[in-house]
Amino acid sequence: MNFITLLVTALLLPALPAAQATPVQQQDVLAQFIPSISLSQQAFGNVQCYGLIVPSQKVPEQGINGTPLPLGGTLRFGRVPDPVDGRRWALRFTLMPNDPLTAGSYRCETAFNPITSGLPRGRLFWHAYSVYLPDWRATNDEQQLAQWHAGDTSGLQPIYALLSRDGQMRLVMRTSSSPTPTPATVTTQVLWSTNSWTPNQWITVVTQALVSTDPAASPFIRTWINGNLVVNHKGPVGYNQPTAQPYVKHGVYHWTNLNPWDMRLPQRDVLFRRAALVLDPNRGYTAADLGLYVNTP
Numbered sequence: 001m002n003f004i005t006l007l008v009t010a011l012l013l014p015a016l017p018a019a020q021a022t023p024v025q026q027q028d029v030l031a032q033f034i035p036s037i038s039l040s041q042q043a044f045g046n047v048q049c050y051g052l053i054v055p056s057q058k059v060p061e062q063g064i065n066g067t068p069l070p071l072g073g074t075l076r077f078g079r080v081p082d083p084v085d086g087r088r089w090a091l092r093f094t095l096m097p098n099d100p101l102t103a104g105s106y107r108c109e110t111a112f113n114p115i116t117s118g119l120p121r122g123r124l125f126w127h128a129y130s131v132y133l134p135d136w137r138a139t140n141d142e143q144q145l146a147q148w149h150a151g152d153t154s155g156l157q158p159i160y161a162l163l164s165r166d167g168q169m170r171l172v173m174r175t176s177s178s179p180t181p182t183p184a185t186v187t188t189q190v191l192w193s194t195n196s197w198t199p200n201q202w203i204t205v206v207t208q209a210l211v212s213t214d215p216a217a218s219p220f221i222r223t224w225i226n227g228n229l230v231v232n233h234k235g236p237v238g239y240n241q242p243t244a245q246p247y248v249k250h251g252v253y254h255w256t257n258l259n260p261w262d263m264r265l266p267q268r269d270v271l272f273r274r275a276a277l278v279l280d281p282n283r284g285y286t287a288a289d290l291g292l293y294v295n296t297p
Contacts, residue, residue, distance in 0.1 A: 021288060021289050023293075028280065030112075030117040031277045033056070034274050035089040036088065036297045038079075039063070039079065042056040042057060044056050046111050046113075047111075049077045049102060050065075050077075050099055050100055064078065066096075067099075069094065069096065070267050075092060077091070077093055077094070079091060080092045082273070088273075090272060091272045093252050093270050093271070094252075094269050095108045095267075095268045097261040097263070105254065106253070106256065107252065110275075111149070111248075112248045114246070117277060118245040118247050119247055121246070122212050123210065124208070125210075125278060126208050126278040126280060126285060128294045129146060129273070130202050130294050131145060131202070131205065131272055132203070132271040132273075133145070133200075134199055134270075135200065136265060137197075137199065138264060140262050141260060142255070143268055144163045144255070145163060145270055146161065146162045146250045147161040148160045149246060149247050149248070150238075150244060151244040151245045156174070156176075156181060156186065157186070158174065159174055159175075159211065159246055160172070160207070170192065171190070171193075172189070172191070173233065173237065174186050174187065174238075175213060175236045175239065176213070176239050177240050189233075202273065203225065203226060204224075204227070204295060205223065206224045206290045207223040207224075208221075208223075208280075208287065209221045212237065212238070213237070213238060215235070219237045219238075222287075227291060248275075248277050250272055252268050
């Protein structure tokens with residue numbers, strides 16, 4: 001078969017269909033915030049910031065404001081233009097070391113409602129978000145950016161968290177199978193860390209998980225950063241607390257015990273595009289599907 005015949009044959013063959021993303025079905029979305037819509041339409045739970053705990057739909061459209069900031073303005077939480085694409089919106093969280101404590105700590109966070117949209121246990125789910133972090137690489141304190149809160153008041157640290165510490169980005173997981181878990185019974189694992197993250201750009205974090213302390217349930221965590229699988233953990237996840245309901249938080253949380261604020265960078269800003277907690281009853285979604293979803297305006 002000569003070149004001309006090959007060329008004609010190739011042109012006549014039907015084109016192979018491109019891989020198509022599976023749209024996230026709204027009935028599978030347990031909770032989300034969407035920066036492109038007004039704050040009064042955000043029904044995800046509450047905002048904990050600047051000494052206030054406000055239902056998400058009650059946050060003023062101008063956001064939560066405080067004292068003047070070193071980098072200008074007064075905004076602590078609210079909608080701002082996307083720093084990469086000014087036609088889009090993002091949610092900005094800002095924290096200062098002289099801000100009022102909120103729920104006993106320095107924090108400016110959103111919390112998904114644990115009653116209506118708590119973290120699933122024993123069921124497959126996805127947690128995805130896109131986060132934009134300025135240059136914190138010279139700092140040596142710890143700021144948590146997204147977390148699966150334990151859901152009780154026993155002092156247990158988050159089940160899974162993305163954080164900045166000593167200039168690194170880290171994903172940290174905790175578990176305890178004790179019938180009465182305490183900080184002393186908890187196993188903490190750094191599942192991923194990097195010193196080479198690039199500031200001032202969007203970072204897409206997608207996690208697929210099944211949370212359980214029962215090995216028979218085949219618990220696991222898999223996390224992709226910008227489409228690359230960085231965590232593939234198999235084994236118990238979370239705490240043995242049948243009456244506690246974990247839930248999801250996003251923003252900036254600076255815990256106060258043995259974590260002094262690095263004053264070389266007093267103002268801490270972090271931005272989020274969409275963030276979502278999604279069930280996958282048919283095991284039909286992929287990390288690419290969720291990454292596309294949270295980067296959709």
